[in-house]
Amino acid sequence: xxxxxxxxxxxxxxxxxxxxxxxxxxxxxxxxxxxxxxxxxxxxxxxxxxxxxxxxxxxxxxxxxxxxxxxxxxxxxxxxxxxxxxxxxxxxxxxxxxxxxxxxxxxxxxxxxxxxxxxxxxxxxxxxxxxxxxxxxxxxxxxxxxxxxxxxxxxxxxxxxxxxxxxxxxxxxxxxxxxxxxxxxxxxxxxxxxxxxxxxxxxxxxxxxxxxxxxxxxxxxxxxxxxxxxxxxxxxxxxxxxxxxxxxxxxxxxxxxxxxxxxxxxxxxxxxxxxxxxxxxxxxxxxxxxxxxxxxxxxxxxxxxxxxxxxxxxxxxxxxxxxxxxxxxxxxxxxxxx
Ligand code: FBP
Numbered sequence: 001x002x003x004x005x006x007x008x009x010x011x012x013x014x015x016x017x018x019x020x021x022x023x024x025x026x027x028x029x030x031x032x033x034x035x036x037x038x039x040x041x042x043x044x045x046x047x048x049x050x051x052x053x054x055x056x057x058x059x060x061x062x063x064x065x066x067x068x069x070x071x072x073x074x075x076x077x078x079x080x081x082x083x084x085x086x087x088x089x090x091x092x093x094x095x096x097x098x099x100x101x102x103x104x105x106x107x108x109x110x111x112x113x114x115x116x117x118x119x120x121x122x123x124x125x126x127x128x129x130x131x132x133x134x135x136x137x138x139x140x141x142x143x144x145x146x147x148x149x150x151x152x153x154x155x156x157x158x159x160x161x162x163x164x165x166x167x168x169x170x171x172x173x174x175x176x177x178x179x180x181x182x183x184x185x186x187x188x189x190x191x192x193x194x195x196x197x198x199x200x201x202x203x204x205x206x207x208x209x210x211x212x213x214x215x216x217x218x219x220x221x222x223x224x225x226x227x228x229x230x231x232x233x234x235x236x237x238x239x240x241x242x243x244x245x246x247x248x249x250x251x252x253x254x255x256x257x258x259x260x261x262x263x264x265x266x267x268x269x270x271x272x273x274x275x276x277x278x279x280x281x282x283x284x285x286x287x288x289x290x291x292x293x294x295x296x297x298x299x300x301x302x303x304x305x306x307x308x309x310x311x312x313x314x315x316x317x318x319x320x321x322x323x324x325x326x327x328x329x330x331x332x333x334x335x336x337x338x
Contacts, residue, residue, distance in 0.1 A: 006031055006168070006179050006188035018174050022105055023155055026083035026132065030109070031168060031179075031188055033077035034128050034160040037070045037114070038181065041126065041162040050121050057091045059310060064120050067091055070113035070128065083107055085135035086142040088309055090278055095142055095309070104140070107155070108133040108147055110278040110309075115159075116244025125163035127246030131282040132156040144309045147277060151302035157282035159246045167191070169253055169286060176253065176290040195253060197292040201319035203257035205240050205248045213264035217333040218297070221326045245274065249283050249317070253290060258318035260326065262297055272296075272312035276304060280315050293323040297330040 004012075010024040040049050053063040071091040078084050079098060083105035088095045090112040098104050109132055116126040132155045139146050158170040166181035168188050176195045179188035204225055211222065228236040240257070242248050248259045261273045274280050284294030284301040294301045294317035304313065316323050331337035 003182075004190040006190070009177070009179070009190055013172060013174070019156075019172050022083050023107065023132065023172070026078075026081065026105070026107055026109070027156060027158070027170070029077050029081040029083065030074070030111075030130055030158070031160075033074045034168065035166070035181065035186065036073050036077075037066075037128060038160070038162050038166040040069055040073070041066060041114075041120075044123065059090070061117075063091065064114070064117045066120050066126075067114045067117055074111055074113050074128070078109060081105070084109055085139065086146075087111070088144070088147055088277070089113055090275060090310070093310075095144055095147065097141055106135050108135050108142060110147060110282075112275070112278045115246045115279065116242070119242070119244050119247075124242060124244060125161055125247040125250075126244050127159050127161045127250075129159045129246060129278055129282050130157065131278055131285070147309055148306040150305055151276075151281035151284055154281060154285050154302075157285040159249070159282065159286070161246050161250045163247065163250075167250065169195075169250065171286050171289040173285070173289065176286050178253070195290045197252060197287065197290045197319055198256035199291070199320045201256040201258060201322050202235060203238050203240060203251075203255075204260065204322070205242075205251075205257060206260040206262075207241055207243070208239070210264050210266065213266045214262055215264070215330070215333075217329040218260075218262045218264075218326075220333075221329045245279060245283065249287070252292070252318045253286065256319045258322045258326070259315065261315045263314040267312070270312050272314045274312060274315050276301070276306050276311045276313045277309055280313050281306075283315070283317060287317045291320065292318050293320040293327075294318075295323060295327045297327055298334065298336075 013019045053065045053068045055063045080102045082103040086095045087109040111130040160168045168179040178192040180191040225237040296314045
């Protein structure tokens, strides 16, 4: 079969009337920026990109050099593209306006420039996660409140994994598709179209070291997975945890499975670990478009009304039937379900 490049795929989506020219060009700009981030991550110690940047972000986290470098690459690439009204990032407290010297567009872009920062220095896969919304009409200088739209209003979402291969996974709400970077040609090439995630799975991902802090329904649910075929679930489950959400989610997009970052006593006051606008919402859109499910353990993530640019939420996502079991246990414990 003749290889289909990302550009060709975007033109096909435009011809089919599924996306407009501006959104297609915005995705091209984001993909090109991620190719530059891939080059930087691949250099590792030789590129002087490992280690701490010596600065902190809005979340109070120490920034890695690559966090800052990736953020700057995405900001610079999207500033002059002409497709954005503003963008927002995990690494910045407030939205970044488009400089007046550049034309503005109708879209809002949010991103986690380098997800899995704790893995950068140990050469484990990291990634970029992004989400695109429409800028409300008549808003020239978007503020944080203009980004606070439910995940169901996303026009596009994607992630790039910087691993052995550099892989882009993308959705516009018409299925989820995978592109692999052909380093020789320098182009993303379609490697899987209309991905379907199996509804059943025997593989789960969670940070087990937080177990003692979990709510009772999560203790029960994971306890039953660990009990295996001798237990109430009657089958064995295997565990994986990369501690890079993009890598854990990409495994699920590739062969199924479930990923949990539930609420626990340690993070209860902040509402969760992962951020709704540039981690939970884009991943939920991608997973649902591939036939999976994504909840907070209680509610569908995409229907949540965000309350802050850096708001955190619990995340349950992956193979549909398994996410439904974990969610049912929480709602049952709340007395919301029999
Ligand atoms: P950032 O690296 O972008 O801050 O993302 C948070 C994250 O690293 C996720 O990628 C990952 O799933 C999780 O935190 C790992 O958490 P923990 O350190 O508890 O294992």
